[in-house]
């Protein structure tokens with residue numbers, strides 16, 4: 599190839615690039631945005647609608663004045679301005695303020711009103727270019743899964759125009775720490791209630807108390823709290839603790855407000871000198887008091903095997919309940 603031929607070839611490439619650029623300019627518009635994903639809680643307070651530029655075109659910017667409309671609710675959202683290119687394969691995220699406040703949520707490009715669409719069935723339109731219709735039961739309202747355009751339900755994947763993505767839990771669990779405790783059996787060694795409010799190796803410690811019957815646990819502590827929801831769907835207690843000898847066993851009980859008695863919800867070997875974190879599930883219908891949200895958890899430590907030390911001491915670093923709606 600001589601110098602002249604090379605120049606021709608280069609010119610040819612340049613022409614091809616110009617042609618590409620021209621075709622993109624000619625195709626500038628806003629028609630290639632489609633709905634890709636919708637998400638809602640049952641009450642509609644947390645929702646998002648995701649659109650995507652589905653043709654790989656970088657100048658699909660002319661959205662100003664165009665609308666997203668819910669047929670079921672009549673709610674309308676009007677895009678306030680055109681987009682800044684490039685748009686190819688980008689997403690747009692329309693979401694409620696409650697969504698924006700969730701941990702892990704990418705920042706919505708646009709805020710829509712609560713209950714913008716009806717999760718029990720709706721038809722969303724974007725201008726005249728796209729319609730996404732779904733029926734009752736198609737949008738999951740379990741706080742995690744969403745409805746994708748292909749009809750599938752998977753963990754939500756909201757993505758905004760800056761290509762920030764995430765997955766939200768729209769019903770995060772509430773955490774409640776004890777507001778009181780009582781040593782039913784056992785003698786205070788060190789610490790106060792404040793020591794069980796955080797996992798910080800600052801402990802509430804008890805020495806074993808006096809027992810009459812072998813079934814009685816020489817350390818029996820009752821923790822009292824009030825969960826924010828009177829009828830949660832789940833109730834767990836998590837306890838981080840250890841003792842200064844092996845050979846001990848834990849028994850965790852919840853007060854049953856219906857039968858006015860203690861229910862054993864779990865047992866475990868107690869940790870020896872190393873803090874051990876355990877979570878036990880209660881039954882919300884029995885273990886949360888209707889009307890007040892009161893919960894009571896009993897923590898028992900007793901000998902279960904060969905011990906190295908007597909008398910022994912048991913120390914708790916952290917106690918908390920988690921509930922979800």
Ligand SMILES: [Ca+2]
Pocket residue numbers: 634635648754755756757
């Ligand atoms: Ca997505």
Ligand SMILES: [Ca+2]
Pocket residue numbers: 797798799838873915
């Ligand atoms: Ca600890």
Ligand SMILES: [Ca+2]
Pocket residue numbers: 792793794795796797798799800801914915916
């Ligand atoms: Ca602590």
